[in-house]
Amino acid sequence: MKAAFVKSPFKFEIREVDLPPLKPNDVLLKIKASGICGTDLHTARTEAKDWQTFGHEIVGIVEEIGSCVENVKVGQSVLVESGSFCGTCENCRNGRVDLCHDRAPNVFIRAEKENLTMGFAEKVIIDKQNAVPFEGVPFEEASLVEPMGVALDLTYTVDPRLNDDVLVVGLGPIGLMAVQIVKAMGARRIFVANHSRSKIRIDVAKSFGVEDVILVDKTPISSYKFPKGGVDRALVTAPPYVIPEVLDVMNFGGV
Structure with missing residues (x-):
């Protein structure tokens, strides 16, 4: 599959990459649209010291799911929640998931730690927590939900x-x-x-x-x-x- 990589200042490459087998909580998406965020521009301008993947305003279709995924099914259209939370720390249990410092593996963390693709690619692996089903909205418009x-x-x-x-x-x-x-x-x-x-x-x-x-x-x-x-x-x-x-x-x- 193809994936875009960026390096500052505003250098881009399209590479052929392979994704690893899915873990039990993983969802494989075929990306249909991905928005360009101001953060992506900052990354391209100065922050990408070495080649890296990018893009987080993602929508796509579920192509494959891990053995423990129950919230989405193959063929469903989903939005990608770009942040996640652990659900068990004190902040999460008090309803302040926005203050969680022990986030579950989301698309950013997985990409950073495992060199996976992000939004500007043909496919992306996300945690099941980050997959939000939707219907009735064109993919290009749905990418604005993030x-x-x-x-x-x-x-x-x-x-x-x-x-x-x-x-x-x-x-x-x-x-x-x-x-x-x-x-x-x-x-x-x-x-x-x-x-x-x-x-x-x-x-x-x-x-x-x-x-x-x-x-x-x-x-x-x-x-x-x-x-x-x-x-x-x-x-x-x-x-x-x-x-x-x-x-x-x-x-x-x-x-």
Whole structure:
């Protein structure tokens, strides 16, 4: 089978590779689509010191299962959960699986330890815990579920309330999905901030009914005149260096 490998800066190779026999909890997927994450770009730009596999926004069809796999069947369409948890540590047992430091073998760990393929390949081996069945959605759209999970995590953490004024910084796919989620949760006014060069993304945000678009290369966030003086909630999907400027426009009690 073929698999893509990356090495910084932006060097790529397509190689013929063999995958090992499945372990009892393994699921073999025939990959149908794989999204390109900002992390993949960082990896390609500077982080891949040696040749490595990459890609984690994965959807595919189950081709083979290990002897202990019961949650999916051969032929099913599945999403790949890109993180996993042990289920037995103190954090997991208290419902904070997001804080687990003893993760079960997920696609990243398996690939790192055993030199397996990841999303940019014809097939991938994952742990059964990472296989989530789905139906009724095209594979290309289903690959957006992984970044959509980030948008959901943002909104759950910020917890916008009815009639809040909300600022979303960054109009990548995660920011654009966050706009729609925040609107569905009852925000009164949604402002978005982005560089003016991303015209298509700005037009998409406008089609979602945002109150206004702040073009940060022309108007700094800190100098924008918000109707309430600032915003009640802010979701930042841009580099961390913008956070101090966002803090300057938060209303009292804002998140």
